[in-house]
Amino acid sequence: xxxxxxxxxxxxxxxxxxxxxxxxxxxxxxxxxxxxxxxxxxxxxxxxxxxxxxxxxxxxxxxxxxxxxxxxxxxxxxxxxxxxxxxxxxxxxxxxxxxxxxxxxxxxxxxxxxxxxxxxxxxxxxxxxxxxxxxxxxxxxxxxxxxxxxxxxxxxxxxxxxxxxxxxxxxxxxxxxxxxxxxxxxxxxxxxxxxxxxxxxxxxxxxxxxxxxxxxxxxxxxxxxxxxxxxxxxxxxxxxxxxxxxxxxxxxxxxxxxxxxx
Amino acid sequence: xxxxxxxxxxxxxxxxxxxxxxxxxxxxxxxxxxxxxxxxxxxxxxxxxxxxxxxxxxxxxxxxxxxxxxxxxxxxxxxxxxxxxxxxxxxxxxxxxxxxxxxxxxxxxxxxxxxxxxxxxxxxxxxxxxxxxxxxxxxxxxxxxxxxxxxxxxxxxxxxxxxxxxxxxxxxxxxxxxxxxxxxxxxxxxxxxxxxxxxxxxxxxxxxxxxxxxxxxxxxxxxxxxxxxxxxxxxxxxxxxxxxxxxxxxxxxxxxxxxxxxxxxxxxxxxxxxxxxxxxxxxxxxxxxxxxxxxxxxxxxxxxxxxxxxxxxxxxxxxxxxxxxxxxxxxxxxxxxxxxxxxxxxxxxxxxxxxxxxxxxxxxxxxxxxxxxxxxxxxxxxxxxxxxxxxxxxxxxxxxxxxxxx
Numbered sequence: 058x059x060x061x062x063x064x065x066x067x068x069x070x071x072x073x074x075x076x077x078x079x080x081x082x083x084x085x086x087x088x089x090x091x092x093x094x095x096x097x098x099x100x101x102x103x104x105x106x107x108x109x110x111x112x113x114x115x116x117x118x119x120x121x122x123x124x125x126x127x128x129x130x131x132x133x134x135x136x137x138x139x140x141x142x143x144x145x146x147x148x149x150x151x152x153x154x155x156x157x158x159x160x161x162x163x164x165x166x167x168x169x170x171x172x173x174x175x176x177x178x179x180x181x182x183x184x185x186x187x188x189x190x191x192x193x194x195x196x197x198x199x200x201x202x203x204x205x206x207x208x209x210x211x212x213x214x215x216x217x218x219x220x221x222x223x224x225x226x227x228x229x230x231x232x233x234x235x236x237x238x239x240x241x242x243x244x245x246x247x248x249x250x251x252x253x254x255x256x257x258x259x260x261x262x263x264x265x266x267x268x269x270x271x272x273x274x275x276x277x278x279x280x281x282x283x284x285x286x287x288x289x290x291x292x293x294x295x296x297x298x299x300x301x302x303x304x305x306x307x308x309x310x311x312x313x314x315x316x317x318x319x
Numbered sequence: 320x321x322x323x324x325x326x327x328x329x330x331x332x333x334x335x336x337x338x339x340x341x342x343x344x345x346x347x348x349x350x351x352x353x354x355x356x357x358x359x360x361x362x363x364x365x366x367x368x369x370x371x372x373x374x375x376x377x378x379x380x381x382x383x384x385x386x387x388x389x390x391x392x393x394x395x396x397x398x399x400x401x402x403x404x405x406x407x408x409x410x411x412x413x414x415x416x417x418x419x420x421x422x423x424x425x426x427x428x429x430x431x432x433x434x435x436x437x438x439x440x441x442x443x444x445x446x447x448x449x450x451x452x453x454x455x456x457x458x459x460x461x462x463x464x465x466x467x468x469x470x471x472x473x474x475x476x477x478x479x480x481x482x483x484x485x486x487x488x489x490x491x492x493x494x495x496x497x498x499x500x501x502x503x504x505x506x507x508x509x510x511x512x513x514x515x516x517x518x519x520x521x522x523x524x525x526x527x528x529x530x531x532x533x534x535x536x537x538x539x540x541x542x543x544x545x546x547x548x549x550x551x552x553x554x555x556x557x558x559x560x561x562x563x564x565x566x567x568x569x570x571x572x573x574x575x576x577x578x579x580x581x582x583x584x585x586x587x588x589x590x591x592x593x594x595x596x597x598x599x600x601x602x603x604x605x606x607x608x609x610x611x612x613x614x615x616x617x618x619x620x621x622x623x624x625x626x627x628x629x630x631x632x633x634x635x636x637x638x639x640x641x642x643x644x645x646x647x648x649x650x651x652x653x654x655x656x657x658x659x660x661x662x663x664x665x666x667x668x669x670x671x672x673x674x675x676x677x678x679x680x681x682x683x684x685x686x687x688x689x690x691x692x693x694x695x696x697x698x699x700x701x702x703x704x705x706x707x708x709x710x711x712x713x714x715x716x717x718x719x720x721x722x723x724x725x
Contacts, residue, residue, distance in 0.1 A: 109493060159618070
């Protein structure tokens with residue numbers, strides 16, 4: 058079993074924490090990752106900052122732009138992954154990126170580096186099914202899954218085609234919109250989760266908009282895991298250099314809500 | 320080289336290796352719905368009749384092909400014709416496309432229109448079409464552009480559009496487009512996104528090309544009627560590239576017609592302050608399609624610079640990438656300085672105030688025409704009028720005078 062399979066094989070639901078690489082700085086990203094993992098996150102989704110994040114809301118736009126303004130470079134990304142892997146041998150790392158930074162480096166070069174530094178999967182937010190061929194070929198070479206996204210707008214026949222190409226786990230988008238905190242996440246995601254399970258045995262993680270313990274409790278039961286990103290990054294923004302306690306506390310509360318039995 | 324015909328019914332959105340649909344999964348079903356709706360509409364005589372009626376009676380088409388006699392004599396070379404897109408309602412070629420897309424939106428029962436805009440020309444043309452059909456309209460515009468283009472902001476508001484200031488990234492056109500895409504991701508069920516150039520994911524580059532191709536079709540007939548033959552050279556400015564595709568499309572399979580696209584070289588190609596994606600960029604992915612893009616070694620999108628807000632964009636439509644790669648169209652770049660000189664000279668010589676965008680193409684023609692034979696025919700797409708650029712040009716001249724004084 059690989060690292061992702063091992064995590065989902067456990068009895069409890071899985072907490073996937075999104076962290077923007079380079080925020081608030083390259084070295085502090087490692088502190089942030091330590092805190093979220095030490096306080097209960099099971100999988101880390103490491104965001105590659107991009108100048109034009111069209112699928113992201115204000116919080117991740119802000120953390121990404123901040124990292125780039127501070128001079129974040131591609132090598133920093135791999136350095137973070139490498140160091141994290143040394144101290145956390147069992148925690149899966151999912152590469153989260155837009156396609157251009159990967160394409161510009163050369164898909165082969167990029168994925169090879171991901172493999173070398175101990176990455177476990179890639180999620181490319183602007184690379185839908187129709188554009189995946191080249192990337193899938195390279196990922197297969199290194200036995201790395203491409204995490205498929207399913208949206209509330211995805212019709213059933215398309216869903217089936219997406220799931221035929223899926224590996225690792227399925228990322229179910231909870232709402233029509235970009236990433237970011239919402240007061241309410243519709244609980245009607247359960248119908249689509251059920252449909253997904255008709256076509257695949259892979260675990261299903263739900264993400265986008267989840268930002269409170271109450272929401273976690275209301276949406277978690279049909280799925281195998283939850284992704285939380287903006288709510289964590291917003292804490293970093295709001296607390297400045299004093300983020301450590303707040304981040305630890307909130308992560309712990311999220312982890313408890315995700316891990317506890319219904 | 321014979322340029323392959325694009326069959327709308329079967330076209331998959333790929334111009335060779337360029338184009339595609341690099342967008343979030345949430346938008347894929349909407350793009351598929353749009354592709355189907357467009358393919359049906361563009362072959363439906365009722366849709367075309369209605370569009371053509373509006374182009375004729377509302378926009379004022381066909382736009383004239385004007386022989387620039389004084390300019391021709393002044394330069395002492397090729398005969399120069401202007402395709403007068405500046406005479407369209409709203410003052411540029413943009414309205415050809417926005418009317419087509421808004422009519423399509425109405426056909427698809429979308430009640431809300433969104434669009435991005437840089438200088439405000441596409442925003443005004445979209446707000447105009449939305450007003451004409453009584454649809455709700457929101458225009459996304461970079462904070463920086465709102466500051467520079469107050470008049471167009473006022474026009475859009477008068478037309479009933481909501482103008483939303485975009486404060487992310489460089490606060491210009493590319494960020495306005497990011498924000499429009501984000502908004503569309505959240506409103507896709509009832510909202511139609513009107514993209515202003517031959518950029519974006521499929522079917523936009525194809526759709527905008529079709530709606531703008533009226534420029535080339537008219538030009539071809541008009542030059543045949545006036546000269547009894549096709550031109551030797553067709554020149555157009557290129558930002559995203561919609562006016563250029565519009566006029567080039569009718570001549571792609573005429574190897575005797577040389578096609579030239581003029582990008583914005585800004586402060587010069589030796590600097591990093593330009594907007595020439597083909598001349599100075601690399602292949603990449605921006606706003607849903609693969610094409611030439613201004614970017615860093617790390618694949619971050621660089622900000623563009625041009626005195627002309629309409630060319631101030633770090634990407635270019637995928638069909639242009641293909642036309643460049645195949646060698647069918649030659650792309651060159653003209654600086655801010657030369658564009659402003661051409662703006663001033665054309666105004667005095669012909670009484671025509673060209674938009675700063677097409678002033679780039681005018682500058683090229685002024686340089687090239689004297690080297691051509693007097694029997695050669697050059698057609699320039701005068702894609703818009705320059706009234707909107709008065710403040711920019713005056714500021715530029717003031718800054719130049721300051722520098723000269725020091």
